[in-house]
Amino acid sequence: MSDQLVIDTLHFVRNSGLLQGSIPLVNLERLCSYLVSTSGELTYLVAGQFDEYNRPILKLSINGSVDLNCQRCLEKMGYSLNLETELLLARNEDELSRYDEDIFVDAIQASNELDVLTLIEDEIILSLPISPRHQDVKCHLSIVTEAHMAATREHPFTVLASLKRTH
Ligand SMILES: [Zn+2]
Incomplete structure (x- = not known):
């Protein structure tokens, strides 16, 4: 990992901190293991x-x-990431386990050195579909299957025709 972005979380909140930028996909090694292309x-x-x-x-x-x-x-499938998340910062482990019981909130423990890029990468990985699939019309397999079905639909008639010829 070439860039590192470390923040003191509670300090960051108290100062209304704001970080923005862009990350090349190649820098997110763990995420890349889920991807077909890293450009x-x-x-x-x-x-x-x-x-x-x-x-x-x-x-x-x-x-x-x-x-x-x-x-x-x-086959390759383009997937748009438009992630918006709010993470509560728990001040200690007790608070974190209390937050974790609430299914409506996501929480992490406050830290004076939180690696923001790792956090971003974790959030992206968590948001990826477990079993990504094209929509039917775009899926290469459904096109293949249709062609295959068309071929098998013709097949009985060919068989019938050849049977007829023998009689
Ligand atoms: Zn597909």
Whole structure:
């Protein structure tokens, strides 16, 4: 990993911190293991804020597109990433386990050296579909299957025709 972006999370929130930039996909090694192609880049924005209950949060916004492997035809499949997440910053482990019980919130433990790029990469990986597939009309396999079905539909008639000829 060439770039590192480390923040003190609570300090970042208190100062209404804002980070934005772009990351070449090749720099996100773990993410790349899910991708067909590693060219291109993603843009990100990380903002430190307090939510309506005055709890410290990190707001993440990640945009770009990646190429996944369609699990049906195994061909390349473009996938847009438009991620918007809010992560509550737990001040300690007790608070974190309390937040974790709430299915409506995502939380991480506050840290004085949080690696932002690792966090971004984790969020992207979590957001990827478990079994990515093209929509039917775009899937290479459904085109192949249709051609195959057309071929087999003709087949009985060919068989019938050849039977007829023998009689
Ligand atoms: Zn497909």
